[in-house]
Amino acid sequence: MIRFVVALGLVVLAALPVSAQTVQLVETETLSRTHTGLPPVTERVPEEPYIVDLAAKGRKVGKHGGDLKTMIGRSKDVRLINVWGYARLVGYDEQYQLKPDILKAVDEEEGRVFTLHLRKGHKWSNGEPFTSEDFRYWFEDILTNTELTPTPSPFMLVDGKLPTFEVVDETTVRFAWDKPNPNFLPSLAQARPPFIYRPAHYLKQFNPKYGDPEKIEQMVREAKVRSWAPLHNLKDEMYDASNPDLPSLQPWVLSADTNDRRAVMVRNPYFHRVTTEGQQLPYIDRVIMNVVDGGLIATKVQAGDADLQARGLVFADLPVLKRGEKSRGYTAGLWPQANASAIAIYPNLTVNDPELRTLFRDRRFREALSLGIDRELLNRVLYFGLGQPSANIVLPESPLYSEAVAAPPPYDTDKGNKLLDEIGLTKRNAEGIRLLPDGRPLELIIETAGEDAIQIDALELIKDGWRELGVALFPRPSQRDVMRSRAFSGDLAMSVWLGYDNGIPSETMPPVERVPTSEQFLTGPAWGAWVTSGGQSGEKPDYEPVVKLLEANNTWMTSENAAEREAAWMEILRIHGEEVLTLGTVQGVVQPVVISNSLKNVPMKATYGWDPGAQFGIYRPDEFFFADSE
Incomplete structure (x- = not known):
């Protein structure tokens, strides 16, 4: 639940106070499938996690486990995992209202000063702390370093000027412009977000300001790039999901088992969302993306090769998809497209x-x-x-x-x-x-x-x-x-x-x-x-x-x-x-969305859009789970 408070020009976008102590956290039964040697769940989630009330959303309490299979038409589309996962500093809900997600709260003053409050105890997918240092590194060592960022993104500029940046404390940072910047918060909620934070503890090893120059030079040679900057950019792929070593805050992260034809994503054991029943999300253990020729996706879906599929399907595929519903145990849903025109x-x-x-x-x-x-x-x-x-x-x-x-x-x-x-x-x-x-x-x-x-x-x-x-x-x-x-x-x-x-x-x-x-x-x-x-x-x-x-x-x-x-x-x-x-x-054209009958909490009536919506993202795939077919 979100509250907005307006007083003396201050707008507060915040979740109501909750903490891990308000729910009885339970361990993930199937976590050993993807990870070993982890600390208990009470040490993995933030002190004030994002609490999801499934009943209030009309959804079922799920169970952990399973592999979700889907298909993509080219290997680079593996980045869709960071679209569908839709963990954002602030994100849209199903009513297209902005709400804190990774952040605990945002204070907005006069539309130009934004104070971001992190969740204490939040950790990256490798267990390292997620703090204000990750924002500082992005602003001071990436955004304002012309070797890494020749031209700042427009959403960070007002009258051609960047904001002043301030680290308030370990869990608080502030961006302040001279004039309003209404583009700032909505940009953070995009299907492809700007990622105004980076895993500083990981990326510093590639930056000569912090890392060992000799090791960096060796890595430059091994990567066959011209200098440290392209090496850093090569390793710093928050959106493309091309570096399995890069820590993430998304519900699933790329695994080393990935190749050009099959991408395997495993659960993030430090993900910040938990249910009111104390279950850490996501429910699903792994998301497996198989690379398939685009012209074959509909046929393979009909053959039962996907648990959730919209990518590569068009309206003309509907007759083919309908024929496989009963025999393959899926439902071909029809989601209206959010595009202003289908074509x-x-x-x-x-x-x-x-x-x-x-x-x-x-x-x-x-x-x-x-x-x-x-x-x-x-x-x-x-x-x-x-x-x-x-x-x-x-x-x-x-x-x-x-x-x-x-x-x-x-x-x-x-x-x-x-x-x-x-x-x-x-x-x-x-x-x-x-x-x-x-x-x-x-x-x-x-x-x-x-x-x-x-x-x-x-x-x-x-x-x-x-x-x-x-x-x-x-x-x-x-x-x-x-x-x-x-x-x-x-x-x-x-x-x-x-x-x-x-x-x-x-x-x-x-x-x-x-x-x-x-x-x-x-x-x-x-x-x-x-x-x-x-x-x-x-x-x-x-x-x-x-x-x-x-x-x-x-x-x-x-x-x-x-x-x-x-x-x-x-x-x-x-x-x-x-x-x-x-x-x-x-x-008003519909997008076919094939949903396995054993996959629960996927809406049959929804809107299929990129921005806003992130396709499946606003419907929170971390809440989807597998159960016996009904």
Whole structure:
């Protein structure tokens, strides 16, 4: 339970006082499967652990044990264990409210001073103390060391300045900016968090400021890197889960039994959450991720090779998945996606091609393409009519939703053709394709990451509507890294990807996904690079709607109250709606989630999203457990 106290400009985000003495701690029956020689549970959990009341959440008291099997399409996706584990300094609950988790409490003053209170006695997964020194090491030896961090993350900057940092005592640290930083706490709750702490006791051995220079030099040679800094970065992989020696605070940690085809995660015996019954979480002993070709995941799920699976499954797999339910003892649940649109097309307004750049920056052209998308057809053919036609703006479930802004235009190729004629694209070739001013046919290549066949199917359906506009569409399957690299270089003209991850934002959530604050902004990666690099690379935003997006984002970043933040959000959504910066398709589409009948405490009705939500994360997989099928 959380309380908020407001007095003299101070906001306290804190758990009600609890301690290990308020519950009778019990040992984990199956701990010996993964660990030996550990101290008793009373010495492993913090003095004031995070107490989970399962009954209050409508969940069952579980039992320890078992291996949870799931599949990933590439070995690097092992990092999802740190997404699904979702142990965060502060994190979202199932109602998308921020609450302390790893932290015991946060004091917020005037939106600019944040005092973080740790849990006394909290330990890393190797049993070493987790203290304020781990925050100090990150701030003073990583964040502000240009060899390790050339450019600080934007969430740590206000007016281009870092905060002052103070160690108050062993369990208390303070970050203070001159002006409000509403981005700070929500950033800590992301699916991929910034990790503003590090296991200092482990990483110091790779830092010449603390470690033995000769040993460091030897490790540099063995790692085949140029200096201590890349060695340190290689070992410091809090998110990627690539170093089994790196201590963690997550419920499961990478084990040395991992290889390129099979990743094995074992329970963290020092995890900070316990139930009111005194059981230390997580319940499940091991999480095993098998690397499988993406095209085979649905078939292998049907064969019973997964206990919990959403990754690699798409709506089109549902008939296959349903056929295996009875024989393989699982249920194919349907979780509505949190994306603002299931599929969206992103014109690159910073594309290198000068003719296309000029055309893409004409709102009338983007509006014409949107009018040429038959969203009702897409919904009917691809999603069996279960979704709703959608722009890529925001879902109706969001408190920021406005039908006037977020409603997509009806399919109207007559109106679309008039807009293209108005632009001056009146000449056509013998096939009826409009000609660009330089005489080239208006042929648009839309690149995909090659991870979801339904995106190609959608483009094939959209192709017919655009053909009526005199625009030729050619899908080009690629790979995610290649597609993004081409986007950053300006060679990619258009891409198809998921709609914005956070389709259900509130005014407290950062709007950065819809603003060019990183190279991931596919509507203008070069603008994002310019913002991220402080003007050292990329292109300075010179397109008025995008300049206004950045101004509204700056207003949100410097806001002092909820009304200002809401107004900034509404301006950003208005610009996206009026300017048609992306082309949405269908929203409300469901994500198949296969759940073994023996796996308990997994909700059958839930929302599947990345930020906020961390896919399974906000539903606390550490509380899932295996029991006999019912």
